[in-house]
Amino acid sequence: MEEDLIKERKKKLEELKAMGVEPFGRRFSPTHSAADIIEKYGEKQFAENEESAEDVSVAGRIMLVRGHGKAAFAHLQDRSGKIQIYIRLDIIGEDGFKIYEKVDLGDFIGVVGSIFRTRTGELTIKVKKLCFLTKAMRPLPEKWHGLKDVETRFRQRYLDFISNPEVRKIFSLRAKVIKYIREFLDGKGYSEVETPMLHQIAGGAAAKPFKTFHNALGMDLYLRIAPELYLKRLIVAGMEKVYEINRSFRNEGISTRHNPEFTMLEVYTAYADYNDVMDLTEGLIKDAAEKTLGRKKIIFGENELNLESPWKRTPYYEILKEFTQKDFIKMNEEESRRYAKELNVNVDECKNKDEIVNQIFEKIVQPKLIQPAFVIDYPVSTSPLAKSKPDNPDLVERFELFIGGEEIANAYSELNDPIEQRKRFEEQGGTIDEDFVRALEHGMPPTGGLGIGVDRLVMVFANVLSIREVILFPQLKPEK
RNA sequence: GCGCUGCUAGCUCAAUGGUAGAGCAGUUCCCUCUUAAGGAAAAGGUUGCAGGUUCAAGUCCUGCGCAGCGCACCA
The missing domain is CATH 2.40.50.140 (Nucleic acid-binding proteins)
Structure with a gap:
């Protein structure tokens, strides 16, 4: 025993x-x-x-x-x-x-x-x-077979490191990727900053926050769901090029691609728009692969990914049409709901047409976006912080980047009109971050913003299919 | 939250409802160039937890726990 x-x-x-x-x-x-x-x-x-x-x-x-x-x-x-x-x-x-x-x-x-x-x-x-x-x-653990039990590997990660050399390699790669991200951005004149993780209003994304309490102040605080609104205050401040790479927290389900705390890179560039940000993103990821893995072709699951430029850039409705043969732009809610059923996509929870179409995108299109692909120009209703297209107020200048079927990045030309921003917040129905709107009222230059899920990027680079494999101590329930 | 699968020795794995086994690790002994060293011997178990069915349960049933995967949630 x-x-x-x-x-x-x-x-x-x-x-x-x-x-x-x-x-x-x-x-x-x-x-x-x-x-x-x-x-x-x-x-x-x-x-x-x-x-x-x-x-x-x-x-x-x-x-x-x-x-x-x-x-x-x-x-x-x-x-x-x-x-x-x-x-x-x-x-x-x-x-x-x-x-x-x-x-x-x-x-x-x-x-x-x-x-x-x-x-x-x-x-x-x-x-x-x-x-x-x-x-x-x-x-x-056993000298030849090592430690295989997944639960023990995560609970006692030190044993995993001791007996499974490839685990050490994954975290060494992760460290290199993060180091290179800093090198890349520092080299382009960006400043790294640290903004609050304890927020009075959890904004910048639509996720549910963790709630905590400050004893001395006698008030509720939230762990941040995104650093976005603070980073944009720094653009108002005149920093022009800032980034933050650190944890955000979302009080939602745990899965192979979600951990309650995860590492996000956010980058803001004054005077840029989402096209510039696409160039930046493509350069960053491609160079990071070359610097950390030594190649631009990588194996991920069953696929070989080619990170060589240029990456495909396709409008949202266009790529939907490409994979479903349907034009969702002119469709109403009823029709899109019917098509969703036809495609076997569950949209029972969806409250409007944009949410239905988004479900169809996530279930039908996204898994097929294996090679790096920017999907651009999303509906305004699902993007409250993004600037509208000049020729079409229903769409925003936003892109998401997919690699290996994973959502890796989300970015847009930032909405810098405080009047429009207040209106969008009101339409969303949640708490309005008055302090953030006031900052915009002082003038935020046109700005391109970017968020990259660092854990997911490392998953792709390391060719692992669970986010727990790239997080040292993933969240688990107590043992007993 | 729902579904499927798994949980047996420290580790890795076996066991048509009929006495729970093996390899590694550990113990004792032999061995001064081995490669998962080798040889000999002995030892190691509340089969995740709690109930139930049965003459008999690791195995069948119910509940619970934890994990993995999928679904849901996550713009």
Whole structure:
């Protein structure tokens, strides 16, 4: 039983103490990582019995041990990978070997020794000194099959990292993508800002917010559902080019593409419109793929995605027509509801024609938008913060970007007319953010705005089909 | 919220309604170039939880919990 396994380890811990070895040790200075050693000596030819002149020191977790009586091979894992170590009684001595005998899989040790190549060709550290660093009281998952149970992988993500190397790669990729986004935008003169996450009015999107309470102020606050309205205040302020990359929170269902907290990039560019923002988005994602993955063709699920420019740009009603053979522009609510039924799309919850058509778009069109595609010019009713088309007040200058059937970005020419903005808020029926309207009344220059779901972008880059695979600690119910 | 599937040893997996098994890990012993090292032995279980049907339940039924997937929700 598990308790017996812990008891065994506790016993060894006490035996180490009795030997004068601290089971939860102190500092150790590795000269190399496992990967450093492979990089430095990987190409080197060693003669029989030859070893490196220098000694290296490496620290890590013991992943695997192959004992041979008075000698042993083991694999030590650090952040960079694994390196084999070779322990011999006649080299580290009686005392050192006794310490080795108390080492379990999962323990942290530091070793000092020279590099050599085994007869089978593996680069190995011949251990001259072994420092015990930390006892692991619980066993590791299985050495060959690793940890597969999805629930344990997410609840105890550290175990997932320890036994599944590809998981580490996904989060390393995520870090690179976010780093590159900053590099790209900083390089174009954008300023990164941090706006409030605690909002008095949760605006900028139509999602349900999380509610909390500030004791000293004695008032309700909401976790933000989008940073949009604050970023636009900064455009009023004259910042001209700003972005924020951080968490937003939406109190809605959890699925393979929704986590209650998620990372969004929002970018605002004064004097630009949605066409400029499309160029910016295309450049950013294409370059990010090239910089982080080294290629512009990527595999996502069953498809190969080609991120090479130019990306398709198609008006909303046009692409609907392309996939359904129906012209929804002139249709009324009754007709569109009938067509929805024909197409087997459930529109029972939809209150008007635009919502029905949007359902049809999401169910019929969106899953087929595999290659990068900008869908442009949406109905005004579903886009209260976007500027209308100059030649058609029913449509707005807005685009959504789809890659691999996933909605990756949402953007528009920002509505900067405070009178029109107030009217749109009133039509929506919710709380009006008077402070935001007042900001617009002071004058916001024409502005192009963009939101990118960073988690979803990383999903596409990493070729994983669940958002939980790109979020370190996805939200789960309590275990008990 | 609804539906489907899953939950068996620390991990990975077996088990036509008929004594719950294996591999790895762990324990003891042998072994100074192994690669999931090898050899020998012993040990390890409230089958997610609670009920029910049955002579007999891991297996069938009901409820509950958690998870995955789908649907709904999410402009």
